Amino acid sequence: MEPILTARGLVKRYGRVTALDQADFDLYPGEILAVIGDNGAGKSSLIKAISGAIVPDEGEIRLEGQPVHFTNPMQARDAGIETVYQNLALSPALSIADNMFLGREIRKQGPMGSLFRMLDRKKMEKIARDKLSELGLMTIQNINQAVETLSGGQRQGVAVARAAAFGSKVVIMDEPTAALGVKESRRVLELILDVRSRGLPIVLISHNMPHVFEVADRIHVHRLGKRLCVINPKEYSMSDAVALMTGAKEPPKELVAA
Ligand SMILES: Nc1ncnc2c1ncn2[C@@H]1O[C@H](COP(=O)(O)OP(=O)(O)OP(=O)(O)O)[C@@H](O)[C@H]1O
Secondary structure (H helix, E strand, O other): OOOOEEEEEEEEEEOOEEEEEEEEEEEOOOOEEEEEEOOOOOHHHHHHHHOOOOOOOEEEEEEOOEEEOOOOHHHHHHOOEEEEOOOOOOOOOOEHHHHHOOOOOOEOOOHHHHOOOOEOHHHHHHHHHHHHHHOOOOOOOOOOOEHHHOOHHHHHHHHHHHHHHHOOOEEEEEOOOOOOOHHHHHHHHHHHHHHHHOOOOEEEEOOOHHHHHHHOOEEEEEEOOEEEEEEOOOOOOHHHHHHHHHOOOOOOHHHOOO
């Protein structure tokens, strides 16, 4: 099976700091790939490079085998890569439906839309409702409810539903459970599994080892700006993973990607 998204030799420098130092990355169709690493290891920089938020100084990114050169997040979104950022990037005062379509509003057909830029609210609300119910999020009663009235977990649900609705190829989630309570985290983990069951591969960046070990198919361990190794969570323990991440333990040779 060919990877859907790959990166080879990514380098990103910030002055004298090398955030990415020849980093490689592979995501396979239909999998949940967790990316773990110590603070400052370069996880966010890696994710930003593949989601168009930063432009790497060197290296190559391929989506479905074709080289891509994203210079902003919209280009990555247009190519089918959706990212749920840690800070969510939802607009609290706007409704659920408006948030789902933020930056890609549907206009009315004909001159009302093209000339007067009128939004097709009915259509957007219907799609938003359908997407939320597909993911079992219909406990949210009113699609016109402002996002600020939702709980943290429900907000995360809206962000995940948005990514799943529009991410046609890859969904990236940066610490989706970091700010959530136990019950809400559980719901978001279920959502992640739902998204995978719909065939979309997911990149999950998380410091939460129990969450990572619960849902990941493979774990990419990032250290000192590069991929150290990829481990199978069924063959390694959480303490092994932490030891690899922090440098307390070196990976077996066969695990170090060529
Ligand atoms: N915009 C920036 N300007 C300067 N240095 C930066 C910038 N972004 C990241 N860095 C540095 O690059 C290195 C890697 O940072 P990055 O945020 O990618 O790591 P991380 O693994 O995501 O860390 P954390 O788990 O703490 O979020 C760090 O030393 C960080 O200080």
